[in-house]
């Protein structure tokens with residue numbers, strides 16, 4: 076049966092942890108607007124071509140209002156405890172969203188990120204010291220990928236180093252749909268909320284050099300700033316949006332580079348390739364998670380197919396990032412590829428607010444690893460790497476390495 | 479080469495500044511792009527084209543003179 080006659084189940088499983096499912100290429104060429112069934116049993120429309128994904132993500136008629144009564148549910152269990160409540164407090168679209176974004180975005184400029192680099196390097200150095208003490212072998216995900224982004228976000232929020240482990244736990248409990256029970260997730264969310272609420276009060280009393288103090292200094296809503304509740308939820312959202320994504324990407328990036336060790340060797344010989352290598356790892360990530368769902372308010376057309384209002388569309392950026400009509404040798408990992416306008420961070424008004432931070436973290440990790448552990452290699456055959464189950468964010472269960 | 483930026487489309491992601499810091503900067507108060515050089519020199523053309531190509535807001539336009 077050909078793809079356009081059957082209804083595919085989405086997400087489409089892949090046999091290999093770092094490779095895409097074969098269906099992507101076929102969908103892009105023959106069925107760019109495909110009907111799929113989500114884990115909830117609801118129907119949606121899957122887009123896999125670069126131009127379509129890019130256009131839809133930049134088009135405000137495709138909203139993020141997945142709570143509309145006729146929008147598809149992603150999974151039968153609901154979409155995590157956090158997402159829906161957060162969406163009600165942080166504006167989700169239009170001018171109010173742009174206003175929020177500009178207030179927070181101030182903290183994420185490229186210059187600020189460059190200033191954070193030395194402290195990120197120090198964090199990476201210390202974590203690698205600990206890896207060296209207990210290995211080889213060692214799980215790079217647990218030793219470096221998972222802790223580094225939490226520590227960076229804690230610094231950014233002005234949270235003392237002593238509380239980093241609690242943040243790690245809360246983040247994991249909020250997003251890890253398989254490891255924790257619903258009761259544990261709700262308890263974690265309650266504790267995290269309480270902590271942040273006290274923390275914002277502390278910052279209000281005594282400002283520091285952190286993003287929350289800066290948001291407080293912008294004044295209340297009457298002065299063009301945010302409410303305390305919005306500030307607090309913004310802080311929580313930064314952890315949720317920026318931890319698991321970056322943590323997993325560190326593991327996937329290093330695995331991709333070590334899967335064919337000549338890539339690692341090229342980087343050792345020429346570290347000036349680090350920046351483009353990070354972009355190429357983001358582009359080629361075949362396991363980036365669910366993709367971005369959007370809900371369509373008005374009828375429109377995509378690649379010649381009419382989509383009725385009320386359609387739920389799923390944009391697969393990972394499939395779009397391998398579109399041969401846009402990227403030459405799209406399946407190859409080209410560490411020098413430039414320009415590399417991949418869609419891993421989305422596009423347009425909602426594209427990842429933390430992308431300059433994520434890029435800087437990935438570059439720093441790679442730089443420090445190449446310098447400290449040049450003999451790094453995977454400790455298991457690449458076929459044995461396993462994907463994390465669950466919907467939220469794609470990643471590898473562990474990344475066993477030696478050196 | 480002439481460069482223009484559209485502040486309304488800019489989402490403040492800072493990609494342009496990472497790639498071509500001599501040509502682009504970001505405003506301190508909201509992260510929106512500032513164009514430092516409207517007609518950058520030859521040596522910067524490759525970086526400017528890359529910045530325009532990867533800008534997530536499609537906010538940078540490059541036109542070739544001569």
Ligand code: HEM
Pocket residue numbers: 139176228312313314316317318320321324367419420421422424425426427428429430432433
């Ligand atoms: C490799 C790591 C990361 C990836 C792949 C990633 C990916 C994404 C994507 C695809 C979106 C778009 C969501 C949409 O359009 O609905 C997004 C949004 C967002 N990301 Fe990231 N992200 C990463 C790291 C980070 C970091 C480190 C932070 C901050 C600490 C962050 C903060 C955000 C925020 C706040 C949004 C919402 C922006 C808005 O709605 O305007 N992300 N991210």
Ligand code: SF4
Pocket residue numbers: 483487488489490491492493494495502504509510511532533534535536537538
């Ligand atoms: S890359 Fe584009 S969106 Fe980002 S700051 Fe520069 S102009 Fe704005």
